[in-house]
Amino acid sequence: MSIDMEQFHQVFFEESLEGLDIMEASLMELQEGQADSEIVNSIFRAAHSIKGGSATFGFSAVADFTHVLETLLDEVRQKTRDITTEIIELLLQSVDCLRDQMSALEQGESADSAQSHELKASFMKILESGNEAPASSTATDASPTISEGWTIYFKPEADIVKSGNEPLRMFRELAQLGTLSTVANLDALPSFNELAPENCYLYWELELHGSDISEAQIKEAFEWVEDESEIRITAIDAASEVSATTDSESEDESDPTNDDKPSGSALSEVPKSTSFSKRESASIRVGVDKIDELINTVGELVITQSMLSAVGQDFQMDQLTRLQEGLNQLAQNTRELQESVMRIRMLPISVSFNRYPRMIRDLSNQLDKKVELVLVGEQTELDKTVLEKIGDPLTHLVRNSMDHGIETPAERLLSGKSETGTITLKASHQGGNIVIEIIDDGKGLDRERILEKAIEKGLQEPGDKLSDEQIYQLVFKAGFSTADVVSDVSGRGVGMDVVRRNIHELGGTISIQSIQGVGSTITIRLPLTLAILDGQLAKVADQIFVFPLVSIIESMEMRGVEVSKAAGGCDLIKLRDEYIPIVYLTEVFGISTQPVILHESLLVVVESNNEKIGVVIDDLLSQQQIVIKSLEENYQKVKGISGATILGDGRVALIADIGELIRLSGTTHLKKLRAGDNFIPADPQAA
Amino acid sequence: MTVVLAVDDSASMRQMVSFTLQTAGFEVVEAVDGVDALAKAKDTQVDVVVSDVNMPNMDGIELIAALRALPQYKFTPMLMLTTESGGDKKSEGKAAGATGWIIKPFNPEQLVKTVNKVLG
Known part of the structure; x- marks a missing residue:
């Protein structure tokens, strides 16, 4: 029988990673000296399953490593060893190490890592120091006896059949080894009135003849009943009694991970397979x-x-x-x-949130801060792709909150706060968006300092009057970092500008609210999915453009609206108390040389990142859900366009990239564009 | 057709056991823990039980004890899959009514051989 064990590998990797998540979360709940048996059990179970699976599927490096882990955990579970901070720390490191091993195996690489050896050595040291060295299985059997003939005396306990063990079955097994003769002894049989039909009153004397029958083969037939039965096995020629009724489980004592090499497909070597793609996209678990x-x-x-x-x-x-x-x-x-x-494709955001308890714990130790993490709305679901891409920006933001937001315990006490700071990660659905907030009760953003820094770095002209919001937006500019000392935690070059860019790439926005001394809230708004968009179709010359519905604030007729010319040639309209620059798509994309008749046009006011522009269009068409097709994959990247879609009548409509349009409408850009002739190509390089 | 109840909380092990036994010609009922297994065993009469020991909700030893207490499973062969090399789990299992055990790691051939063994 040959079973290809490789077919179970992917499932094994997935469940192991899930097990490691559980293990990590449980470890975080453990505290020195307090081994809550429920928690310890779940940790043990995770390690135990990984060990069992890895041994079965032939990943011996993982099996060896988890075996040591399991031994230690078992001692904690049995309460023969106290849990210490050192052990918790080592176990957490092991979780990381095992994750690495799993992903190495998944990529078809060897799981044998230096880290696993180091950790293993540390565990061994703990195991040897605290307790007596584990009883080694010294009771190796005498050299196996082989004989041509055996007599076997077998007297089972009365209850034998109640465990599903059937003497007849054992005799059949023996009969496969050679010629078996049996003599049943009936003398223990009670009178009919006293006979309990489910009990076994018989005992047997057997004789087995055949070539090269070993004592071990015979014992195997009685393997499961030897403790409760009287068994004597005697070689006929040698007449030497080699086994008795004593406990003789020595053959099972050896380390199970070193037993027979598992599986038919020679899995002790990790198969070199490159067919596994990266874990992120490998598969998805669906309810x-x-x-x-x-x-x-x-x-x-x-x-x-x-x-x-x-x-x-x-x-x-x-x-x-x-x-x-x-x-x-x-x-x-x-x-x-x-x-x-x-x-x-939707997964709960807990998939991403779950990494933070561990991170906060590690960072708290590193920074000597006391922080409590609160997770809210972990079950909020969002698209798998968005979820995978939001991880890094979120991590950066949480690190920032830890590093710059939350004060040291001493500082907090001085400002009348509790010693322990709180970071809240909150996810919720709001309309067609998912909103993630990172809230800390730290010191808040320092308005003056940010402004000072921005001026110093040349990101901001001195003298401008800026709103709080505009000042907070400065931290998202490339090259901005207020950390005086670049710490290990944050401020290592990847700044908030990268965070913002990542979120923009997902079609999302990010904003900051902050009160000095009280705390900050960073709000990320993301689309639920990247593949489908609620769009407003709009006609511009002979083209149809799609505006994401979420970015539209209002639409209006241009008739009677006063357009002012700002210095530099930018058109503005006054909408309530705000001046909004106007963008002519015909110009930006060079789709028509006909002059725009403003009073016959419509204006769509769109917003991205708290900046608004008015886009001049000819007509509003329908609103519909559109499936986004990549323009880059099918053609090439075009500035101001985020993608395309195919309409019901087969026409291609381009999807406006609002953020990019706003940037394009920025004074410098548009000034240059408008200085040229009326025709402006969408992408100068491509033209 | 002989029906085997395969119980394991680990999906990969469960699939491996189930696939192996199906390949060997058995009908397999899968269960993810003791509670699930007990419900399924009450639903469908199975001929052999192959169960993991360490599981959430209800472990393999509790399962075997619960099954043994049912009249229809009084004599049914029940095997535990265990990595415990010590005698503890084995004797606990035996006390609960287990027929025997298969030590992990095991290969598909060993599994089929052992299941055939208890079926005689």
Whole structure:
């Protein structure tokens, strides 16, 4: 029988990583000297499963490592060893090490790492120091006896069949080794009245003849009952009694990880396979309810389809209402199907949040700060792709809060706060967006200092009057860092500008609210998914553009609106108390040489990152959900365009990149653009 | 067809056991822990139980004890999959009514051989 064990590897990696997450979270709850048995058990179980699986699937490096871990954990579990900070720390490091080992294996590389050897050595030291050296299995059997004939005396306990062990089955097994003769002794059989039908009253004398039968082979047949039975095995020729009724489990005492090499497919060597892609995209775990929902929707779709084909079979004009009904139903089914499929890609944000308890713990130690982490709305779901890409920016922001936001315990006490600071990570749905907030009760942003720094770095002209919000936006500029000393924690070059760029790439926005001395809140707004967008279609000359609905603030007729010319040639309108620059898509993308007739046009006011512009369009068309297609993959990157979509009639519509349009409308850019002729190519390099 | 109840909280081990036994011609009912297994065993009469020991909710030893207490499982062979090399788990399992055990790591051949062994 040959079973390809490789087919189970991916599942094993996934469940091991999940187990490691549980292990890590549980370890964080442990405190020195307090071994809550529930927590210790779940840690033990995770290590135990990884060990069992890795041994079975032939990952001996992992199995060896987890074996040591498990031994230690077992002692803690049995309460023969106290849990110390050192042990917790080492176990946490082991979690990291095992994660590395798993990803190495997943990539088809060896899991044998220097770190695992070091950790193993540390564990061994602890194991040897605290307790007696583990009883080694010295009781090795005498050299195996082989004989041509054996007599076996077998007297089982009365209860034997109640454990599912059947003497007849053992005899059959023995009979496979050679010729077996049996003599049953009936003398213990009680009278019929006293006979309990489920008890075994018989005992046997057996004789087994055959070539080269070893004592071990015979013992194997009785393996599970030897403790409760009287068994004497005697070689006929040698007449030497080699086994008795004593406990003789020595053959099982050896380290299970070193037992027979597992599996038929020679897995002791890690198979060199490059077919595994990176963990992030390998697979996705989907709840059964989501699949059921999908199947349900497909079922409805099938019904609609058959109804429509019935209508179409022999179509009469009087059936038009039925046809329309059917088409409406089809539209609804399609929308539902789309939603269910999208939901499959949705994962709870806890997948990303779960790494922070550990990080906060490590950073607290490193920075000598006391911080409590509060997670809110961990079950909020968002698209897998967004989730994967939000991890790094979030980590950076949390690090920042730890490093710059939360004060030292002494500082906090001085300013009348509790010693322990709080960082709250909060996720929620708001409309078509997901909102993630990082809230700390630290010292807040220092307005004056930021301004000073920005001026010093030439990011800001001195003398300008800036709102709080504008000042906070300065920290997102490239080259800005207020940390006087570049610490290990934050401020190592990857600044807030990268964070903002990452979030923009996801179609999201980031903003800061802060009160000095009280704390800061950083708010990230992200689209639920990157693949589908609620869009407003707009006509500009002969083109159709799509504006993301979330970025539209309002639309208005230009008739009667006063347009002012600002210095530098930028058109502005006054909308309530705000001046908003106007962007002419015909100019930005060079799609028409016809002059724009302003009083016949419409203006769509859009916003990104708290900056607004008005985009001049000819007409507003429908609002619809559009599927985003990459322009880069199919053509090339075009400034001001984030992608494209195919409309119902087969036409391609370009999706406006609002953030980029705002940048393009920025004084420097537009000044240059407008200085030239009326025709401005979308991408000068490409033109 | 002989029905095997395969119980393991680890999906990879469960799949491995299940796939191996199916390949060997058994019908397999899978369960993720003792509670799940007990419910399924009450639902479908199985001929052999192959269970992991260390599981959440209800471990393998509790499961075996609970099954043994049911009249329809009084004599059914029940095997524990265990990595415990010490005698502790084995004797605990035996006390609960386990027929025998398979020591992890085991290979598919050993598994099939042992299941066939208890079926006689």
